[in-house]
Amino acid sequence: MRHLFEISTSLLLAALAAPVIADNTPFSGGQWIDLSHEFSEDSLYWPTAQRFEKATAFEGMTEGGYFYSSYDISTSEHGGTHLDAPVHFAEVANSTEQIPLEQLLGIAAVIDVSDKAANNRDYLVSVSDIQAWERKHGNLPNGAIVLINTGSAKLWPDAATYMGTAERGSEAVANLHFPGIDPELATFLVEERNIKAVGIDTPSIDYGQSTDFLTHRILFAANIPGFENVAAVDKLPATGAFVVALPMKIRGGSGGPLRIISWIPD
């Protein structure tokens, strides 16, 4: 039965595939990709943060004779593919539900530093990396969502290689090693450009060895949120992709689970 059902499911999805992008949608001549890691017991979290847990409320046949499943979840706002709301590091700044929707939607500018970060897990993405991008593509577009490709997404979910340590607890924090954004670049983005948000394929927009989290503090004071543990950024073109980054709408949240996707025109 399972086999038969799977065939009919395939047929159904094949049938759905055809009209997915109808002529009257804003999207045609391109494809959507998912930039989100799955939430599971494998999801990576800061060594001091509460990990994702999923508990079974019910799973199986009911007295009514039909199947039913339902789960409860718990998690830190800050783990897996997630949003950092500005209030995470800036007291008078937007919490999760206060971020204007249109700040979560925009044209991606993808900065590829994977070559430089390949042999330096403490790499800091610098102003010169942006300038190199701008020499090829022009200034960062107004309203851009800046996504950093450090080449780390493919290491997920191996904690030792992805974030420098698989240990947990406050002692493990000193052993974190992964690329992040240089605070000088954060200042440049706030003062010299007009961007909506930044995202990165590592656990934090500050690098693993940061102790003052200056990049967070600079960007968030300007109400520019961050997307962390973003997946598949290496699949995006340097320009032209359209990003939709929708966090769980937590009232007063300092962040939250994020589903981030991108449309890539042909």
Added chain:
Amino acid sequence: MRHLFEISTSLLLAALAAPVIADNTPFSGGQWIDLSHEFSEDSLYWPTAQRFEKATAFEGMTEGGYFYSSYDISTSEHGGTHLDAPVHFAEVANSTEQIPLEQLLGIAAVIDVSDKAANNRDYLVSVSDIQAWERKHGNLPNGAIVLINTGSAKLWPDAATYMGTAERGSEAVANLHFPGIDPELATFLVEERNIKAVGIDTPSIDYGQSTDFLTHRILFAANIPGFENVAAVDKLPATGAFVVALPMKIRGGSGGPLRIISWIPD
């Protein structure tokens, strides 16, 4: 300081507002609206489901002299504005992370039954409601996301009026009263039309008095997911809006918190 900061934030957001929809995005000549209720202690849940909770991990000044806030959350997958994945009521069907991304994006067909439901909180949306829509707008588009406007979104988060009872626990279930989708219509949608998903502005796609949850079972066996407690559906036109419904990507999930938005062309 707060006042000054808020002014500068307003200026920043005003500056961002202009380029929000750049000429080279797929979206111009329209607006985005949010169809998601906030998650908070006020969020409505099934009387037997674990409600949303947000616990403070840290909030205040750090030893480093900067502000920091972080929270942990817990919730049933099924409460607030959320996804029902097909596996919620169909054993061999897609779980949350298995739903193809393009099934979560599509043209909305908005069925307004608010007049009929106004005086009947047990109203069942019927095949004839769809037929009335189709007489005006043509058959439901292939790949449509069918959204039901029962007029209930404005009652949120008052449990007594929105779902029929503010009581909690298994005894309260019999007191649930809110509109839902007639199982006959579910069968019609599966067999006679080719839709991606259904959504409704009530706690469930089956009405409050359902005991066999047939609408769930019929749609989910065909791998058609549901969106529940959808907000602001009364703001959508009957046709032409584009829906983006992104659930938290829970591996093996039966549903999950959902951020659902819509683009409305001018």
